[in-house]
Amino acid sequence: MTHGTDVVVVGAGVSGLTCAVRLAEAGLRVLVRSADSPLTTTSCAAGAIWGPHLVAHDRAESWALASLGVFRELAADPVATGVRMTWGVEAGQDVPRPGPGAEGVRLCAAVELPPGYTSGWEYRVPLIDMTRYLDYLTYRLLNKNGEIQISRVDDLPALGPLVVNCTGLGARELVPGDPIRPVRGDLLVLDNPGIDTFFVEHDEDDGDGLTTYVLPQGDRVMLGGSRFAGEWSDEDPQIRQDILDRCARAEPLLAGSRVREHRVGLRPVRDRVRIGPDDRYPHVIHNYGHGGGGVTLSWGCADEVLALTGAGAHTTRRG
Ligand SMILES: Cc1cc2nc3c(=O)[nH]c(=O)nc-3n(C[C@H](O)[C@H](O)[C@H](O)COP(=O)(O)OP(=O)(O)OC[C@H]3O[C@@H](n4cnc5c(N)ncnc54)[C@H](O)[C@@H]3O)c2cc1C
Incomplete structure (x- = not known):
C-alpha cells in the first residue's frame, strides 16, 4: 500500500x-x-x-x-x-413491454418496424x-x-x-476456484451515415449466437453483436460479415458505411x-x-x- x-x-x-x-x-x-x-x-x-x-x-x-x-x-x-439519452426501438416477435427505467414507452405499429420483425417498442434510455x-x-x-x-x-x-x-x-x-467465465462479444465501429436513434433486437436467449443492434455515437455507429462462450478472442471475418448483413437489413442506411474497427471483448459472466x-x-x-x-x-x-x-x-x- x-x-x-x-x-x-x-x-x-x-x-x-x-x-x-x-x-x-x-x-x-x-x-x-x-x-x-x-x-x-x-x-x-x-x-x-x-x-x-x-x-x-x-x-x-x-x-x-x-x-x-x-x-x-x-x-x-x-x-x-x-452519456446521451437516446430514443430507439426494440423489436422482435411478441416483445414484452420494457421494464422500469425506459422513458416514453410506446408500442410501435408494424409498418414502423424493419422487415422480419412483428412487434416492437419505442423508448428512451442512456447510450454511453x-x-x-x-x-x-x-x-x-x-x-x-x-x-x-x-x-x-x-x-x-x-x-x-x-x-x-x-x-x-x-x-x-x-x-x-471462482466460477466466472468468458462470453465473447463482437462490436463493429462504422462511420455514422446519419443515424440518431438506436435499434436493438429483443433477445431473451442466453445461448451462443448472433443478435442485432445499432447504437449511434455521434460520428460513429456501433454494430453488434455476438455471444459465444469461451476464450477465443481473435477477430473473425465471418462474424463481422454476418453482423454487417444483419444490421444493414435492420437499418438500410448502413449499407456501404466504412468499418473503422472490429472490437472483441470477453464478458465476465x-x-x-x-x-x-x-x-x-x-x-x-x-x-x-x-x-x-x-x-x-x-x-x-x-x-x-x-x-x-x-x-x-x-x-x-x-x-
Ligand atoms: C461487445 C460487448 C458489448 C457490451 N455491451 C454492454 C452494454 O451495452 N451495456 C452494459 O451495461 N454492458 C455491456 N457489456 C458488458 C460490460 O462491458 C462488462 O460487464 C463490464 O465492462 C465489466 O466491467 P469491469 O470493470 O467489471 O471489468 P473490466 O472492464 O474487464 O475491467 C477489469 C479490470 O481489472 C483489471 N485486472 C484484471 N486482473 C488484474 C490483476 N491481476 N491485477 C491488476 N488488474 C487486473 C483489468 O486490467 C481491468 O482494468 C458489453 C460487453 C461486451 C464485450
Missing part, C-alpha cells in the same frame, strides 16, 4: 473506476491498481446501452435503476461525459460512449486526488487494510454477480461478474461497495 492511501481498488474498467470515484468523493484516499489502462479494458469494448443483459442477481434491477439516475444527470453534458466516459471517470477520480497505477496484482489481501476487487474476468486468477466481503479476508470487498451489464449496474454496485466499506471507518478522512 502506498503511504497515505486508504483503499486500493483493483481494476480500471467501469466497475473499478466508478467505485474509485464514489470512494474518493466520500473522502477516502484511493489508489487504483490495474493491469490494463482504462481504454484497453473490456469495458471500453462495450456499446454501451443501459439495460441489464446476461447478468444475474436478484438486486440487478435496483442497481440498474440507481445507475440510471446518475446517467440521466450525466446526460446533461454529453460532450464531457459521453465508453471511450469518452472512461476518460470522464478518470478525470473525475484524479480531480479528487485519486491515483491510477498500471501494474498487475497477484495477491489481493496483501494490498492493504481495505481492498476492492473489480477485476472482471481477472478474478479467475485472483480468486482461485457468473451465475450471480459477486459483491460483498471475502469469506476469508473480510477487508477485501469483491465487485465482479457483471456479465453483459457492467455499465448498467456500475453506479448501483459502487453505492453498495461504498456502504460495505463503512466509508471512513477504516480511514483517515481528508479534511
Whole structure:
C-alpha cells in the first residue's frame, strides 16, 4: 500500500473506476491498481446501452435503476461525459413491454418496424460512449486526488487494510476456484451515415449466437453483436460479415458505411454477480461478474461497495 492511501481498488474498467470515484468523493484516499489502462479494458469494448443483459442477481434491477439516475444527470453534458439519452426501438416477435427505467414507452405499429420483425417498442434510455466516459471517470477520480497505477496484482489481501476487487474476468486468477467465465462479444465501429436513434433486437436467449443492434455515437455507429462462450478472442471475418448483413437489413442506411474497427471483448459472466466481503479476508470487498451489464449496474454496485466499506471507518478522512 502506498503511504497515505486508504483503499486500493483493483481494476480500471467501469466497475473499478466508478467505485474509485464514489470512494474518493466520500473522502477516502484511493489508489487504483490495474493491469490494463482504462481504454484497453473490456469495458471500453462495450456499446454501451443501459439495460441489464446476461447478468444475474436478484438486486440487478435496483442497481440498474440507481445507475440510471446518475446517467440521466450525466446526460446533461454529453460532450464531457459521453452519456446521451437516446430514443430507439426494440423489436422482435411478441416483445414484452420494457421494464422500469425506459422513458416514453410506446408500442410501435408494424409498418414502423424493419422487415422480419412483428412487434416492437419505442423508448428512451442512456447510450454511453465508453471511450469518452472512461476518460470522464478518470478525470473525475484524479480531480479528487485519486491515483491510477498500471501494474498487475497477484495477491489481493496483501494490498492493504481495505481492498476492492473489480477485476472482471481477472478474478479467475485472483480468486482461485471462482466460477466466472468468458462470453465473447463482437462490436463493429462504422462511420455514422446519419443515424440518431438506436435499434436493438429483443433477445431473451442466453445461448451462443448472433443478435442485432445499432447504437449511434455521434460520428460513429456501433454494430453488434455476438455471444459465444469461451476464450477465443481473435477477430473473425465471418462474424463481422454476418453482423454487417444483419444490421444493414435492420437499418438500410448502413449499407456501404466504412468499418473503422472490429472490437472483441470477453464478458465476465457468473451465475450471480459477486459483491460483498471475502469469506476469508473480510477487508477485501469483491465487485465482479457483471456479465453483459457492467455499465448498467456500475453506479448501483459502487453505492453498495461504498456502504460495505463503512466509508471512513477504516480511514483517515481528508479534511
Ligand atoms: C461487445 C460487448 C458489448 C457490451 N455491451 C454492454 C452494454 O451495452 N451495456 C452494459 O451495461 N454492458 C455491456 N457489456 C458488458 C460490460 O462491458 C462488462 O460487464 C463490464 O465492462 C465489466 O466491467 P469491469 O470493470 O467489471 O471489468 P473490466 O472492464 O474487464 O475491467 C477489469 C479490470 O481489472 C483489471 N485486472 C484484471 N486482473 C488484474 C490483476 N491481476 N491485477 C491488476 N488488474 C487486473 C483489468 O486490467 C481491468 O482494468 C458489453 C460487453 C461486451 C464485450
